[in-house]
Amino acid sequence: MSIEVNGLHFSYGKGKKRLTILKDVTFSVGKGEFVGIIGNVGCGKTTLIKHLNGLLVPLSGNVTVDGLASSKKEVCRKVGVLFQQPSKQLFCKTVFEDIAYGPSNFGMKGDELEHCVHDAIEKVGLSSDILGSSPFSLSGGEMRLVALAGVLSSSPDYLVLDEPTSGLSTFYKERLFRTLELLRQNGVGIVLVSHHLEDVLGVADKIVYLNEGKMVFEGTPEEYLSSLSFPAPEITVLMRELSSSGLAVKKTVFSVEDAFNEIVGALSEKRG
Amino acid sequence: MRLLEHCRKKGADQVEGFLFSYVAGKSVLHGLDPRVKILSVMCLSILIFRSSTLVDLLVFALLFVGLTILAGSGLSGIRSVRPLLPIFVFIFLIHSFFTEGAALFNSQFSPTYEGFLKGSLVTVRFVLLILYGSLLTSTTRPVVITAGIERILRPLPLRRVGVTSFEIATMMSLAIYFVPHLLWYAGQVKDSQLSRGSKYRRDPISGTLSLAIPVLKGSMRMADDVAMAMESRCYQGNFRTSLFELKMTARDVLVCSVVLGVTALVLYA
Amino acid sequence: MIELKGVSYSYPNGNKVLDNIDIRIEKGSFTTILGDNGSGKSTLIRHMNGLLKPSQGVVSVCGMDTASPADIWKIRQTVGMVFQDPHSQAVGATVEEDVAFGPENLALESDEIRLLVTNAIANVGLECLEDSLLMSLSGGQLQKTAIAGVLAMVSEVLIFDEVTSMLDSDSRSQIIDIVRQLNKRGNTVVYVTHHMEEALFANRVIVLENGSIASDGTPRDVFREIYASGRKVPPHLELAFRLQDAGMISPDVFPMDALSLKEEICPSR
Numbered sequence: 001m002s003i004e005v006n007g008l009h010f011s012y013g014k015g016k017k018r019l020t021i022l023k024d025v026t027f028s029v030g031k032g033e034f035v036g037i038i039g040n041v042g043c044g045k046t047t048l049i050k051h052l053n054g055l056l057v058p059l060s061g062n063v064t065v066d067g068l069a070s071s072k073k074e075v076c077r078k079v080g081v082l083f084q085q086p087s088k089q090l091f092c093k094t095v096f097e098d099i100a101y102g103p104s105n106f107g108m109k110g111d112e113l114e115h116c117v118h119d120a121i122e123k124v125g126l127s128s129d130i131l132g133s134s135p136f137s138l139s140g141g142e143m144r145l146v147a148l149a150g151v152l153s154s155s156p157d158y159l160v161l162d163e164p165t166s167g168l169s170t171f172y173k174e175r176l177f178r179t180l181e182l183l184r185q186n187g188v189g190i191v192l193v194s195h196h197l198e199d200v201l202g203v204a205d206k207i208v209y210l211n212e213g214k215m216v217f218e219g220t221p222e223e224y225l226s227s228l229s230f231p232a233p234e235i236t237v238l239m240r241e242l243s244s245s246g247l248a249v250k251k252t253v254f255s256v257e258d259a260f261n262e263i264v265g266a267l268s269e270k271r272g
Numbered sequence: 273m274r275l276l277e278h279c280r281k282k283g284a285d286q287v288e289g290f291l292f293s294y295v296a297g298k299s300v301l302h303g304l305d306p307r308v309k310i311l312s313v314m315c316l317s318i319l320i321f322r323s324s325t326l327v328d329l330l331v332f333a334l335l336f337v338g339l340t341i342l343a344g345s346g347l348s349g350i351r352s353v354r355p356l357l358p359i360f361v362f363i364f365l366i367h368s369f370f371t372e373g374a375a376l377f378n379s380q381f382s383p384t385y386e387g388f389l390k391g392s393l394v395t396v397r398f399v400l401l402i403l404y405g406s407l408l409t410s411t412t413r414p415v416v417i418t419a420g421i422e423r424i425l426r427p428l429p430l431r432r433v434g435v436t437s438f439e440i441a442t443m444m445s446l447a448i449y450f451v452p453h454l455l456w457y458a459g460q461v462k463d464s465q466l467s468r469g470s471k472y473r474r475d476p477i478s479g480t481l482s483l484a485i486p487v488l489k490g491s492m493r494m495a496d497d498v499a500m501a502m503e504s505r506c507y508q509g510n511f512r513t514s515l516f517e518l519k520m521t522a523r524d525v526l527v528c529s530v531v532l533g534v535t536a537l538v539l540y541a
Numbered sequence: 542m543i544e545l546k547g548v549s550y551s552y553p554n555g556n557k558v559l560d561n562i563d564i565r566i567e568k569g570s571f572t573t574i575l576g577d578n579g580s581g582k583s584t585l586i587r588h589m590n591g592l593l594k595p596s597q598g599v600v601s602v603c604g605m606d607t608a609s610p611a612d613i614w615k616i617r618q619t620v621g622m623v624f625q626d627p628h629s630q631a632v633g634a635t636v637e638e639d640v641a642f643g644p645e646n647l648a649l650e651s652d653e654i655r656l657l658v659t660n661a662i663a664n665v666g667l668e669c670l671e672d673s674l675l676m677s678l679s680g681g682q683l684q685k686t687a688i689a690g691v692l693a694m695v696s697e698v699l700i701f702d703e704v705t706s707m708l709d710s711d712s713r714s715q716i717i718d719i720v721r722q723l724n725k726r727g728n729t730v731v732y733v734t735h736h737m738e739e740a741l742f743a744n745r746v747i748v749l750e751n752g753s754i755a756s757d758g759t760p761r762d763v764f765r766e767i768y769a770s771g772r773k774v775p776p777h778l779e780l781a782f783r784l785q786d787a788g789m790i791s792p793d794v795f796p797m798d799a800l801s802l803k804e805e806i807c808p809s810r
Contacts, residue, residue, distance in 0.1 A: 139579025
């Protein structure tokens with residue numbers, strides 16, 4: 001049971017104007033697995049996401065979800081997608097209607113629907129008081145969590161998030177990651193696409209690095225950080241610098257906690 | 273992201289190719305005041321619609337060829353006709369088949385000779401209108417056309433109906449950005465609805481309806497934001513100047529009087 | 542320059558967004574307003590050029606009260622504002638036209654507008670895109686256009702409302718560079734953000750929480766305070782503070798980035 005992406009190619013336009021967006025991308029997302037996709041603007045992240053739930057059909061290669069081709073209509077229920085800009089994916093009169101949009105399309109009604117909506121808003125850590133208000137009266141952070149609730153209400157088996165932390169302050173960011181951790185524990189496969197390295201490296205089981213549409217790397221966060229040719233978080237850059245100027249610290253560290261322990265250890269040893 | 277930018281660019285190209293086929297140049301036509309050009313296109317339109325034989329229209333076609341060579345803007349005008357081709361074919365066929373007269377072929381449902389003539393006449397008229405319009409847009413920047421329209425409207429008593437010529441001109445330039453942006457926004461909402469199980473693919477009609485309402489509301493929110501941005505840049509709507517100030521030269525006056533004179537002559541002589 | 546005295550603001554439905562705010566923005570300063578989503582940042586700065594009027598209290602810009610209709614346009618010219626969404630503050634079809642929007646509203650002569658527009662566009666580095674249609678630009682380029690738009694109005698105070706929050710990291714750092722440049726050249730800057738990293742360059746940081754001022758001081762003091770209260774600060778600062786607390790590096794340093802922290806820990810000879 002997994003999302004399998006196999007030799008995916010995608011290009012746009014014809015002839016001289018042809019623009020290749022994805023070249024030979026291959027990876028898989030298992031249940032309960034957390035995959036981080038890292039890449040700069042223009043690396044084809046958004047296009048890749050649209051392939052995962054069948055909004056785009058691969059030109060060559062294939063994408064399957066639990067063995068089903070991604071063009072099958074069951075797929076969009078199995079794979080929930082949170083797009084980058086929440087203000088462009090909320091479209092109903094009230095928060096309630098917006099969260100209920102997915103499940104009611106899949107035929108849910110009455111008490112069950114009501115229950116489902118309350119459940120979803122609880123999962124993302126928002127109060128059910130806002131259910132009656134317009135989604136556009138909310139702050140940016142709340143909007144994004146509501147959009148997430150709108151995806152979760154259809155209880156997808158896989159969740160794909162496109163730059164979910166952009167424009168989000170620390171408070172809402174922590175909430176978001178708490179929700180994701182909970183989902184992962186419940187066996188939901190998660191794909192997090194972001195250029196904020198710290199966000200991805202801390203939580204992912206597996207990292208996929210895309211550069212100009214090409215998959216350059218697939219492996220664990222540790223392996224990613226040990227390669228010097230990929231973009232690295234600030235703390236890792238610092239550790240590399242320290243190491244090259246002679247301080248005995250581990251170079252693949254990216255969290256403040258680990259960096260602190262490493263530096264304190266190395267400095268006290270050095271200063272005797 | 274790249275795909276998205278690409279789509280926006282493609283949209284931009286289309287709008288650019290269709291409405292704003294401006295080709296930079298230094299010809300006499302480029303140098304004319306936009307008001308003179310707008311007025312001339314209007315006069316020519318009247319004359320084209322008044323002409324009743326294909327020979328008359330041939331004169332206008334030749335005039336067009338002459339002006340195009342003078343403008344040196346190449347064939348960009350012809351391209352602007354292309355998207356409308358299906359409509360022209362449709363108009364032509366409707367006239368050919370549904371005008372009473374002598375049948376061309378010996379079958380129950382045949383185009384008539386009179387219909388054929390009338391169809392050609394109507395179609396050629398439309399084509400010529402579009403061509404002259406594109407001659408205007410290919411030799412005048414959109415901004416300058418807007419400025420020209422604003423100046424033509426300024427003396428009219430628009431204030432009585434609650435607008436100013438400045439407001440109309442501003443709306444026109446806003447629309448050039450806003451309309452393609454709105455289409456892009458609609459695409460985003462549609463993607464989001466599709467991923468949440470909207471029935472769009474199975475039931476396009478109700479799907480489109482459920483897309484239209486949020487997009488409409490979204491456009492109103494965007495309009496609010498734009499209005500605030502405009503207000504914060506001191507927009508008042510009742511008076512403003514333009515980066516492109518229009519000045520009538522002797523040549524403009526000459527062209528203007530020739531065009532008006534010929535039009536009057538044809539219409540009343 | 543700008544002074545807010547006892548400013549409170551409530552929405553028509555009674556929700557209180559700002560509560561008794563006192564702020565004085567000095568000429569030539571660089572102030573960052575930091576706050577979570579929904580802390581009232583945007584509402585606060587919209588008082589600074591009269592887009593919103595306080596429910597209680599007084600806002601004055603260079604001695605002019607924003608509540609007096611006579612001064613409002615002068616105030617908006619003095620205090621230029623760039624907004625968050627690059628797509629909903631475009632007010633023209635092309636870059637040039639958009640930048641000219643402000644000066645046109647100030648009813649300047651076209652030669653003067655031309656000069657202002659050319660200068661403003663050069664200041665944000667968009668010279669080669671002067672004639673481009675806005676809809677063909679990326680978010681970062683649109684945001685630069687918007688900045689040029691306020692520069693062309695010769696505003697003394699520039700307010701940036703989360704201008705980078707919808708941009709990718711490359712355009713983000715370009716925009717920050719532009720803002721810092723402008724401040725160096727003498728513009729007073731008020732920069733609103735929720736990215737703490739972006740507050741490091743300011744000479745004053747104001748933290749807004751639930752509509753009131755939680756802290757106000759130099760970046761160094763404010764970040765210390767935030768850190769002491771157990772909340773997140775940028776990673777390299779958190780590391781620096783911890784090392785300082787453990788006595789590993791000098792307590793006086795305030796490193797701007799990871800590399801200057803490295804120099805503290807392990808100076809290169």
